[in-house]
Amino acid sequence: MADSIETEVSRVNEAVKHARSQKKPNLREVARQYDVNYRLLWRRVNCNMKPKTEVKPSNYTLNVYQEKALGYWIKTLDASFLPPTPAIIEHWANATLARSKTPDRTVGKDWVYRYIRRFPDTEMKLRRQKIIDSKRLGITDVAELYHWYDLLAKALEGVNPRNIYNFDETGFQIGQGRTRRVFSSQSGKASDLPGTEHGERVTVAECIAADGWRMQPLVIFKGQHHMESWYNHPIPDEWITATAEKGYIIDKLAVRWMEEFDRETRTRLKNGEQRILLVDGCGSHLTFEFLDTATEAGIKIFGFPPNRTNYLQPLDGKPFQAYKAYFKTQNNLISQWGGGLLASKSSFLNDLYQFRDKALTPRMCRNAFSERGIYPVDAKKVCESLENALPPIPDIEIDLSGEKTPSPEPDLLSSSLENTPSKTFKDVEKRQKHLSPLLCRPDLTPKEKKTLAQVLDEQEFYFNALANTTATIREMAAIRAPREKKTTRRRVMGLSDDSVIRVKDAKRSIAERKAKEDKKDERRAVKELEKKYGVPTTPRITEAQREAEAEPLYSESGEVIGFYDKF
Structure with missing residues (x-):
């Protein structure tokens, strides 16, 4: 039986060591003694050649330290339930080359698989990750969730809830409403509400804390x-x-968001504390730059098991559900009261501002972490409900007596009988209370009393009808106002090139542009007046300049009684 490669290399190394210990070794005798190739032994002793196992091939793309760092990142992601794909590993390798002053050099298409074969950890292998229906959950999956919660408890041990965060994105389709029930006299189905199911998509990334x-x-x-x-x-x-080409979050936007997250949450830290960020397995959350930025800022990334974020991620629960419900309801109001003006890209930020505070309340954010068993860590809140998802088989009882079960007696205290009319205005109630004794006066005829009673009833009706009309007009005006503004195709200029800006920077750029245009229009008007009348005209004085240059007028007692306008 042939010896293994390790045994043959070991014999060659012992033969070389034995030969070098002698002043004039007989290499042929040593080769026969250790059963090795004579020519190989001669080159090793006389030419000082190293074995191939000790020589790093010169054609390796990444050096030893770069591959070691890459392996560390792979293990870190796998431990955080975010195992990378070969495409992600290839992207990391190319990013490493770009940082090592070789931006034009990239790894080959098969480099990743050769790197995986020589990976030092033999337990790390390419494994199949299937996409399954989230409703198909077996006992094995529940056991994995319990294990995930055990690891989560260790990661969150001693961490303050203000340092536990969840980051995720959700999409909104502009103009998309929701089916609702309306009160109408039309037979059958009510008239449809205008909207669109193919509107442009806008992505909103949110981050909440425990x-x-x-x-x-x-x-x-x-x-x-x-x-x-x-x-x-x-x-x-x-x-x-x-902005992004397809309206989704991309790698560079995720990195920019991480920088903003570090800036906003650093002020919430105290000495020695660490931030934990829970993310899903989205590709933009697994890039080298995103994780490297988090590591440099001292932020620990902890991932969710694949295909289980709908059960575990806090934002995927009631926060985003309320987000979508408020958004679709807002679009219904726009369609109903906007007079044909549908939701648009120009008014999306205004619409988002109207319902965001209602959807993402602090209480709802805290409850989202609690209901998913994230903080405090409680695996039973999720796992037990999944174990009991399939209802038990009920016991069937067959009644052979032939007697019919008596129908339950009607509940006379049902909610429909308990409903009371809404309250009216206090001033109307006071007038009715003040005028109601007139109905008891003996000098009034029955006809006069009947007329007075009708006036009192109609007074309440008209006050309520006027209030409803006023509220409807205000609602229509509030919804139409941002959509009736004249929109332009003018771009926001003078900003950074990474497509990410703050609203205050955009407003500042717009104000500067308008100020320049106003000065330009003023100079143009002055030139036209000079051209028409042939004499220089006095420049236009603003109200601020007029107030600043005005001299106060004093009375004999020394009080300011007015201002003298020099202009």
């Missing part, structure tokens, strides 16, 4: 340029907007 804190959202529009019409609304200055 103590109810919310980060400023990142709104990603589909396109390449920021338009001025997006910011012509009263929206918070600290919101972050970006």
Whole structure:
């Protein structure tokens, strides 16, 4: 039986050691003694040649330290339930080459598989990760969830809830409403509400903490340029907007978001504390740059098991469900009261501002972590409900007596009988209370009393009808206002090149552009007047300049009684 490669290499090394210990060794005798090839032994002793196992091939793309660092990242992701794909590993390798002053050099298409074959950890192998229906959950999957919760408890041990975060994105389809029930006299189905099921998609990235804190959202529009019409609304200055080709979050936007997350949450840290960020297995969350930025900032990334984020991720629960419900309801209101003006990209930020505080309340954010068993860590909140998802087989009882079960008596205290009419205005009630004694006066005829009673009843009716009409007009005006503004195709200029900006920077750029145009229009008007009348004209004085240059007028007692306008 032939010896293994390790045994043959060991014999050659012993033969070389034995030969070098002698002054004039007989290499042929030593080769026969250790049963090795004479020519190989001669080259090793006389030419000082090293074995191939000790020589690093010169054609390796990454050096020893780069491959070691890459292996560390792979193990870190796998331990966080975010195993990388070969495509992600290839992207990391190319990013490593770009940082090592060889940006034009990339790994080959088969490099990843050769690297995996020589990976030092023999337990790390390419394994199949299937996509299954989230409702198909077996006993093995539940056991894995219990194991995941055990690891989560160790990771969150001693961590304050203000340092436990969850980051995820959700998509909104502009103009998409929801089916609802309406009160109508039309027979059959009510008239359809205008809307669209194929509107442009906008992605909103949100981050919440276990103590109810919310980060400023990142709104990603589909396109390449920021338009001025997006910011012509009263929206918070600290919101972050970006553009992407398809309207989804991409790698560079995820890295930029991580930088903003580090900046906003660093002030919430105390000495020696660490931040834990829970993320799903989205590709933009697994890039080398995203994880490297988190590591440098001292942020620990902890992932969810694949295909289980709908059970485990806090944002995927009630926060995003309420988000979508408020958004679709808002679109229904726009369709109903907007007079044919549907939701648009220009008014999306304004619409988002209207319902975001209602959907992502601090209480709902805290409950999202609690209901998913994240904080405090409690695996039973999720696992037990999944184990009991299949109802037990009921015991069937057959009644052979032939007697019919008596129908239950009607509940006379049902909710339909308990409903009371809504309250009216206090002033109307006071007038009715003040005038009602007139109905008891003996000098009034029955006809006069009947007329007075009708007036009192109609007074309440008209007051309520007027209030409803006023409220409807205000609602229509509030919904139409941001959509009736004249939109332009003007871009926001003078901003950074990474497509990510803050709302306050966009507003500042727009204000600077308008100020320059106003000065230009003023100079043009002055030139036209000079051309028409042939004499220089006095430049236009603003109200601020007029107030600043005005001299006060004093009375004999020394009080200011007015101002003298020099202009």
